[in-house]
Amino acid sequence: MAKTIEQKVKPGRAKYEVPESELVVALAGNPNTGKSTVFNALTGLRQHTGNWPGKTVTRAEGSFSFQGEKYHLIDLPGTYSLLARTTDEEIARDFLVEGEPDVVVVVVDATSLERNLNLVLQVLRLTRRVVVCLNLMDEAERNGIEVDAKALEEELGVPVVPTVAVRRKGLERLVAAIAKVAHQPGLDEASRREEVREFFAADPAEKDRIVRATFAEAERIAARCVRTSGSARRLDRILDRILTSKAVGFPVMLLLLAAIFWLTIAGANVPSSLLADGLFWVEEKLLIGMNAIGAPAWLTGFLIEGVYRGLAWVVSVMLPPMAIFFPAFTLLEDLGYLPRVAFSLDRVFRKVGANGKMALTMAMGFGCNAAGVISTRIIDSPRERLIAIITNNFMPCNGRWPTLILLATVFIAAAFPPSVGALVGAGTLVGVVLLGFFVTLLVSFGLTKTALKGAASAFVLELPPYRKPQLLRILYTSLLDRTLFVLWRAVVIAAPAGGLAWILANVSVGDATLLQAIVQFLDPLGRLIGLDGVILLAYIVAIPANEVVVPTMLMAYMNYNKLIEIESTQQLQQLLVVDHGWTVLTAVCLMLFSLLHNPCSTTLWTIFKETGSKKWTLVSALLPLGIAFLVCFLVAQTARLLGWGG
Amino acid sequence: MKTLADLKPGEEATVVELTSTGLTRERLQDLGIVPGTRVRASLISPLGDPVAYEVRGALIALRRPDAATILIENGHENGKND
Numbered sequence: 095m096a097k098t099i100e101q102k103v104k105p106g107r108a109k110y111e112v113p114e115s116e117l118v119v120a121l122a123g124n125p126n127t128g129k130s131t132v133f134n135a136l137t138g139l140r141q142h143t144g145n146w147p148g149k150t151v152t153r154a155e156g157s158f159s160f161q162g163e164k165y166h167l168i169d170l171p172g173t174y175s176l177l178a179r180t181t182d183e184e185i186a187r188d189f190l191v192e193g194e195p196d197v198v199v200v201v202v203d204a205t206s207l208e209r210n211l212n213l214v215l216q217v218l219r220l221t222r223r224v225v226v227c228l229n230l231m232d233e234a235e236r237n238g239i240e241v242d243a244k245a246l247e248e249e250l251g252v253p254v255v256p257t258v259a260v261r262r263k264g265l266e267r268l269v270a271a272i273a274k275v276a277h278q279p280g281l282d283e284a285s286r287r288e289e290v291r292e293f294f295a296a297d298p299a300e301k302d303r304i305v306r307a308t309f310a311e312a313e314r315i316a317a318r319c320v321r322t323s324g325s326a327r328r329l330d331r332i333l334d335r336i337l338t339s340k341a342v343g344f345p346v347m348l349l350l351l352a353a354i355f356w357l358t359i360a361g362a363n364v365p366s367s368l369l370a371d372g373l374f375w376v377e378e379k380l381l382i383g384m385n386a387i388g389a390p391a392w393l394t395g396f397l398i399e400g401v402y403r404g405l406a407w408v409v410s411v412m413l414p415p416m417a418i419f420f421p422a423f424t425l426l427e428d429l430g431y432l433p434r435v436a437f438s439l440d441r442v443f444r445k446v447g448a449n450g451k452m453a454l455t456m457a458m459g460f461g462c463n464a465a466g467v468i469s470t471r472i473i474d475s476p477r478e479r480l481i482a483i484i485t486n487n488f489m490p491c492n493g494r495w496p497t498l499i500l501l502a503t504v505f506i507a508a509a510f511p512p513s514v515g516a517l518v519g520a521g522t523l524v525g526v527v528l529l530g531f532f533v534t535l536l537v538s539f540g541l542t543k544t545a546l547k548g549a550a551s552a553f554v555l556e557l558p559p560y561r562k563p564q565l566l567r568i569l570y571t572s573l574l575d576r577t578l579f580v581l582w583r584a585v586v587i588a589a590p591a592g593g594l595a596w597i598l599a600n601v602s603v604g605d606a607t608l609l610q611a612i613v614q615f616l617d618p619l620g621r622l623i624g625l626d627g628v629i630l631l632a633y634i635v636a637i638p639a640n641e642v643v644v645p646t647m648l649m650a651y652m653n654y655n656k657l658i659e660i661e662s663t664q665q666l667q668q669l670l671v672v673d674h675g676w677t678v679l680t681a682v683c684l685m686l687f688s689l690l691h692n693p694c695s696t697t698l699w700t701i702f703k704e705t706g707s708k709k710w711t712l713v714s715a716l717l718p719l720g721i722a723f724l725v726c727f728l729v730a731q732t733a734r735l736l737g738w739g740g
Numbered sequence: 741m742k743t744l745a746d747l748k749p750g751e752e753a754t755v756v757e758l759t760s761t762g763l764t765r766e767r768l769q770d771l772g773i774v775p776g777t778r779v780r781a782s783l784i785s786p787l788g789d790p791v792a793y794e795v796r797g798a799l800i801a802l803r804r805p806d807a808a809t810i811l812i813e814n815g816h817e818n819g820k821n822d
């Protein structure tokens with residue numbers, strides 16, 4: 095397979111596996127200029143977008159057709175320049191120089207053209223096959239910034255196309271310009287690789303001269319092409335002054351987080367029970383159907399009580415909260431608030447030898463720790479990046495939110511009157527995140543003082559302008575990308591896990607079922623840390639994906655003594671508390687374990703790929719697991735000493 | 741000589757020299773912080789550090805020790821202007 099691809103590609107492209115029959119278009123540009131938005135609009139794919147620098151860190155590829163020809167589009171990571179020596183710049187530079195793209199589209203931010211022109215001018219030294227996509231024209235207009243695209247075209251000598259990528263404005267013209275440049279003859283220069291090599295070989299003084307000359311040129315061009323009237327970004331500055339002020343900054347941060355959790359808990363209640371009703375109604379019908387066709391009891395048991403019930407649980411418990419949580423969080427991301435969080439918290443991270451950008455990679459971890467680990471590429475210092483990778487686990491991911499939300503709802507919120515229940519639940523979840531944050535700081539500090547000694551490196555972070563969130567797009571992408579993705583992963587793993595639980599519960603060894611035997615074996619260890627054998631078993635089953643912890647656990651409990659179906663929170667409480675002796679201590683320890691324990695196998699694999707080190711991968715797995723056991727042990731023992739909970 | 745770290749919010753100055761080396765220097769240059777660039781301190785983090793500066797139409801946050809490697813001249817009060 096790989097061979098045939100290699101045979102079809104140009105020598106320079108072999109490394110990138112780009113077929114020769116397609117015209118290759120690379121999207122370059124500063125971070126946060128709308129590259130991924132353009133990419134998505136042209137290819138119909140859904141690359142992660144958001145208003146903070148550094149969220150696209152891998153090269154995404156897709157294709158589109160225009161006038162009978164196929165174009166292979168590559169979304170490069172954002173770069174301020176091609177001359178620095180960091181991972182992102184390297185990926186972009188390598189591809190521009192060695193991937194031999196037919197066209198390079200440089201996406202620039204019309205609201206800060208001068209800065210963006212630096213990269214354009216650098217790219218123009220490598221190749222003349224360039225189209226400038228002058229994006230964010232709506233923002234420019236709103237801020238009284240006028241850009242003369244014609245004059246800019248004259249200055250640069252390549253097509254300049256004004257666009258509003260989120261509204262697909264100007265994209266047909268962009269595609270036409272790409273096609274034109276792709277077919278323009280005589281644009282290839284042999285010297286481009288030399289240019290880059292020369293720069294890196296130059297002495298510091300010469301480099302400085304080159305950089306200054308490029309910016310001087312950018313200033314000159316911007317002076318001719320940009321006219322600013324009124325007060326650019328006055329509103330942004332006012333908002334910034336409030337959101338990062340001493341008095342309001344941190345309370346607002348916590349309130350926003352709490353508001354999202356409150357919305358999630360309060361809003362998910364009704365749809366969750368409706369879904370459960372519906373799905374268990376279907377189960378009854380399925381049972382009747384199975385009986386009607388005379389299916390053997392073991393098959394009915396395996397398929398309905400095992401596989402189907404597992405799926406139904408995952409869907410009804412996980413779908414509604416996820417469908418609220420992810421869009422709400424994406425909204426914050428799109429607004430441009432996250433970099434302000436990094437800005438506000440950097441001092442704290444610096445104190446423990448880490449980097450404020452960790453606030454961004456941690457926020458990514460909220461979605462998925464594997465994605466969080468990849469996003470640490472925005473951190474320049476290898477030492478700080480490794481810290482960010484190892485600690486990313488302490489931000490609960492997609493797969494763990496359902497467990498946490500469920501426990502906060504069923505055990506903590508339910509102990510209060512309904513009027514304040516959701517608030518208490520939300521407060522609990524904020525507490526969990528804060529705890530994760532403190533553990534992150536502690537572990538970072540520990541690593542800085544031991545295995546990863548070193549001083550804090552430079553911290554340079556751009557605070558992007560606030561942007562009006564694209565509500566419909568947010569709903570669409572966060573539902574499709576995150577919610578359905580999580581659900582799909584849960585379903586794919588929950589179905590076999592459900593089946594497995596059923597088999598374990600129905601195959602006997604001696605006078606106990608396999609399930610009882612395993613659970614009995616694990617039980618003493620579980621009790622020691624405030625949990626039980628079933629929960630530990632669920633965590634073993636859930637090594638590939640945390641999503642299945644709750645379904646596996648419930649399935650095991652239900653099969654343990656053949657319980658009927660469960661339809662509501664009350665019945666869930668009945669199952670856990672009355673039938674299986676859960677206490678608030680069990681719930682607390684489970685929340686702690688869920689927050690702290692080892693990352694899933696996907697994340698570990700990602701860590702291995704990113705660090706290239708077995709040692710650090712092992713540390714990333716064992717350190718959290720050890721911390722989880724230790725913390726749960728201490729909490730359980732202390733609580734028991736004080737006479738709280740069994 | 742004064743450095744960028746001495747600039748109070750609302751004050752503006754011109755960059756004279758970068759004294760940093762290596763990656764830090766490259767990062768600053770990437771963002772257009774080179775001799776001759778006008779820079780304005782705009783926003784202080786709630787914990788006092790870092791500070792965000794307006795540079796070429798963008799808002800860039802720098803830590804104090806990094807800002808102290810950037811030499812500036814004729815910083816003057818300009819608090820009322822935007």
Ligand SMILES: Nc1nc2c(ncn2[C@@H]2O[C@H](COP(=O)(O)OP(=O)(O)O)[C@@H](O)[C@H]2O)c(=O)[nH]1
Binds near residue numbers: 145
């Ligand atoms: N108002 C406006 N926002 C845009 C436009 N293009 C992109 N955005 C928003 O800008 C942010 C950054 O876009 P993204 O595609 O992720 O940028 P990238 O970092 O270059 O890939 C997102 O919040 C987009 O919704 C545009 O033309 N107008």
Ligand SMILES: [Mg+2]
Binds near residue numbers: 143150
């Ligand atoms: Mg992107």
